[in-house]
Amino acid sequence: MKPCEEEEEQGGAAAAGGGGDPWKECAELAVQLALRAGQIIRKALTEEKQVSTKTSAADLVTETDHFVENLIISVLKEKFPSHRFIAEESTAAGSKCVLTDSPTWIIDPVDGTCNFVHRFPTVAVSIGFAVNRELAQQKQAFDQPPPPTLAYACHIVAIFRSHMRTASTPSSDYISKALILTEIGPKRDPATLKLFLGNIERLLKAQAHGVRVIGSSTLALCHLAAGAADAYYQFGLHCWDLAAATVIIREAGGTVIDTSGGPLDLMSCRVIAAGTREMAMFIAQEIQTIHYRRDDEN
Template sequence: MIDQPPLGPADLSTLERIACELATEAGRLIVEERPRHVDVAATKSTGTDVVTVMDQRSEELLRTRLEELRPQDGLLGEEGGSKESSSGITWVVDPIDGTVNYLYDIPAYAVSVAACVGDVSVAGAWHTVAGAVINPVTGELFHARQGGGAFLRRGEELTLLNVSGQRDLALSLLGTGFGYAAQKRREQISVVAAIIGEVRDIRRIGSAALDLCSVAAGRLDVYYESGLNAWDQAAGQLIVTEAGGVVRGRHGAPAGKELVIAGPDPLVTDLAALIDA
């Protein structure tokens, strides 16, 4: 990975625009060309961790368009797309985040596109400079660039995002998610059991990217999950931080596969104390 030269406001704006355009394009594909019965093309970590044909088509669209627009940039995609960067920028993409929701036609899935600098294979060694997440069913496009704030676009309406003003964990709506391996789920549910009496309620939506955007929009007060990969969180974590929130991992480390906690700083601090205990 080469060193990234400083990015100016115009560079960041361009990267944000491309992220929005490609997320929207891929989102249109997976909705408009979704077959009546979605076929499972493969499985990953377990038999319940599925890949659909549309996951593969969406990632191929993103890869092809990035080759056209940013041929020197790298790529890291959930479905295996990978390319080394010669520019210092790597695009981290999730072609369908919430694939099981997509499989069952539950309208809570997303396309996530993020421009990152640093070594995306190492937690804490990279950061996102621009990103977009779209729920293509609702048409809600969440996007941000470093230092530029976070926004939600619905058609022609543009809304500046801010995390929740809630500061009391006991009054907070908490979001989380679960992995696919049975033992991992058992471990995760034990954490839920320890937390559920300490918060207002818990939601499990099924898309980490949308969960992070919900935190940025104040729809969830705080969120945590373990087992996330870079493509699950790359765009969403920038959107949270640009909306005034913080994103951290276990024991104050950078967010990574072991743990992601996102929300207003006081809630993240209090929730981390419960999870890290």
């Protein structure tokens, strides 16, 4: 019996108490797949692409998104047939986005598709893993740093192998010294844009050093974990944008919460992350909510 399947029969509790790491086999395969997918995306960055839209003109998908997602899921299903999957393009095609107690892979094959389409090389592969509806922590697995090439055209992110995890997080609680990251979101109607720009204005009036939009929520959160920014907030992102990077933030000592100031709800399509809880709560009090449908309401 495979370690992952054995642990599932024992109730899905992750790696608690002795006996080594029951998720090690899952971890190793996730890293292999992330690296393989990254090679595919790096090559595709330089090629012409067939581009389609999903929920809006700004919500793009390419043949590479589908190819990479199918590759990751097919390999994981063959190895772990009892596991469940939540993936961006499968959900867009009609699959239910439901998080259960079962071991569940949460996958974004190309995070930053708009960047990818324009050959702007801020792109990530995100492979997250949840057990008992909680994101799995894998602190003892893969502590070695990634190859230097991963710092360039396509960054590879998997929850089991993060060069961010030992990085220092910002200690400042003061917005006047903060660099804040965010994303626009797929809704571009006048009312939504007014709220989005109003939130940026509020943070700038609070004397934030700057606000940046880089086009990949996964990498924005990883920059935060690495200490290159102080906070991140967004409305309209999805569980596959958050699953892997949330673990990286937490392992680096940061805070991830709901925009209301409460605990993170992975399906809520909204998040604040920061180096300190004080910073996260300050942003929660400053910004106005932009409403999106929950992932599990599809």
